[in-house]
Amino acid sequence: MSKEQETILLVEDNHKDVLLLQRALRKANILNPVQVVNDGDAAVMYLSGQEPYGDRTLYPLPVLVLLDLKLPRRSGIEVLMWLRQQPKLKRLPVVVLSSSKEYADINNVYDIGVNAYIVKPVAFNELVEIVMTLNLHWIIFNEKPQI
Numbered sequence: 001m002s003k004e005q006e007t008i009l010l011v012e013d014n015h016k017d018v019l020l021l022q023r024a025l026r027k028a029n030i031l032n033p034v035q036v037v038n039d040g041d042a043a044v045m046y047l048s049g050q051e052p053y054g055d056r057t058l059y060p061l062p063v064l065v066l067l068d069l070k071l072p073r074r075s076g077i078e079v080l081m082w083l084r085q086q087p088k089l090k091r092l093p094v095v096v097l098s099s100s101k102e103y104a105d106i107n108n109v110y111d112i113g114v115n116a117y118i119v120k121p122v123a124f125n126e127l128v129e130i131v132m133t134l135n136l137h138w139i140i141f142n143e144k145p146q147i
Helices: 015-027 040-048 076-084 103-112 124-137
Strands: 008-011 034-037 064-067 094-098 116-119
Touching: 008 015, 008 040, 015 034, 015 124, 034 040, 040 064, 040 076, 064 076, 076 094, 076 103, 103 116, 116 124
Parallel strands: 008 034, 008 064, 064 094, 094 116
Antiparallel strands: none
């Protein structure tokens, strides 16, 4: 599989959080293309290949979904519930990145089948560390080390 096919889908409605995560990925030398959608309905449309996301060369299925919980139109929990009911997508790795520290939210998404729950850090360097840790667990392309 080529790098172009190893897409990460970021489902996040906060533009600042999108920019921070993209910056953290670059700082961690992660080269995967990142597709961004900003609400739960768009996430479901993307994952199911509905228009405007029907062209899989432009909008490939991701190898990893980074999902916020508090989203407009359809919550992250609703997206996760939908995803886990799709036979061809139910094993797709999903990591929730949320500002919520509520045990009810955390327990609920684990019951639905999330792979990991991470509270969004305040410090940028912590976000870079989180991204590097995600890289250890899921297939993400790294830049070759400089020698």
